[in-house]
Amino acid sequence: QQQVKQSPQSLIVQKGGISIINCAYENTAFDYFPWYQQFPGKGPALLIAIRPDVSEKKEGRFTISFNKSAKQFSLHIMDSQPGDSATYFCAALETGTASKLTFGTGTRLQVTL
Amino acid sequence: DSGVTQTPKHLITATGQRVTLRCSPRSGDLSVYWYQQSLDQGLQFLIQYYNGEERAKGNILERFSAQQFPDLHSELNLSSLELGDSALYFCASSVAGVYNEQFFGPGTRLTVL
Numbered sequence: 001q002q003q004v005k006q007s008p009q010s011l012i013v014q015k016g017g018i019s020i021i022n023c024a025y026e027n028t029a030f031d032y033f034p035w036y037q038q039f040p041g042k043g044p045a046l047l048i049a050i051r052p053d054v055s056e057k058k059e060g061r062f063t064i065s066f067n068k069s070a071k072q073f074s075l076h077i078m079d080s081q082p083g084d085s086a087t088y089f090c091a092a093l094e095t096g097t098a099s100k101l102t103f104g105t106g107t108r109l110q111v112t113l
Numbered sequence: 114d115s116g117v118t119q120t121p122k123h124l125i126t127a128t129g130q131r132v133t134l135r136c137s138p139r140s141g142d143l144s145v146y147w148y149q150q151s152l153d154q155g156l157q158f159l160i161q162y163y164n165g166e167e168r169a170k171g172n173i174l175e176r177f178s179a180q181q182f183p184d185l186h187s188e189l190n191l192s193s194l195e196l197g198d199s200a201l202y203f204c205a206s207s208v209a210g211v212y213n214e215q216f217f218g219p220g221t222r223l224t225v226l
Contacts, residue, residue: 032213034214034215036217042219042220043115043117043203043205043217043218043219043220044156044203044217045115045217046214046215046216046217049214089156093213095213099144099146099161099169099207099213099215100146100158100161100169100171101146101148101156101158101215102158103155103156103157104155105155106155106156
């Protein structure tokens with residue numbers, strides 16, 4: 001059962017544009033939502049994360065928007081750059097004794113010149 | 114560089130064989146997680162250890178096992194390998210906390226021929 005649904009599967013954005021990736025979850029016990037960035041041949045790298053007690057978190061060009069009632073969250077990349085071209089994964093975690101991440105299926109972002 | 118190290122980087126073996134993947138967590142991190150990344154299944158949680166004890170199990174096959182040693186490094190043992198076990202295997206680590214930020218290693222690419 002896919003507990004975290006991610007869209008789109010792929011995304012092409014022009015340099016300077018805004019990249020938007022969306023995720024939806026089902027398990028209301030999830031209480032921590034990180035985004036990971038993965039370059040080919042590398043491990044996922046933690047990009048930014050949010051807790052459900054806030055609706056938005058911004059770090060540089062990266063912003064997470066969180067809608068608890070809709071059980072949705074999204075990643076916005078402002079002023080997208082070619083170096084942002086990577087695969088992005090949303091994830092969710094139910095904290096406690098077993099902190100296993102449930103990942104979305106990933107979005108391959110390509111930023112063109 | 115996340116501070117998590119994994120060896121080997123690549124592993125090529127034959128069906129029916131057994132392999133061991135090794136992970137050293139970041140200094141100070143007590144939890145180790147193993148994930149499998151494949152094209153058809155995405156990133157899947159396998160197992161978590163905390164300070165030497167198994168904490169959670171995910172979609173881990175009975176042919177697979179893991180352990181965490183007193184120095185906190187971990188090993189993932191894969192036996193009776195099948196073609197479908199070919200994948201990237203990632204180790205992640207975190208400090209035990211309320212929101213366990215997980216930092217991923219560079220992965221081991223396993224190819225079963």
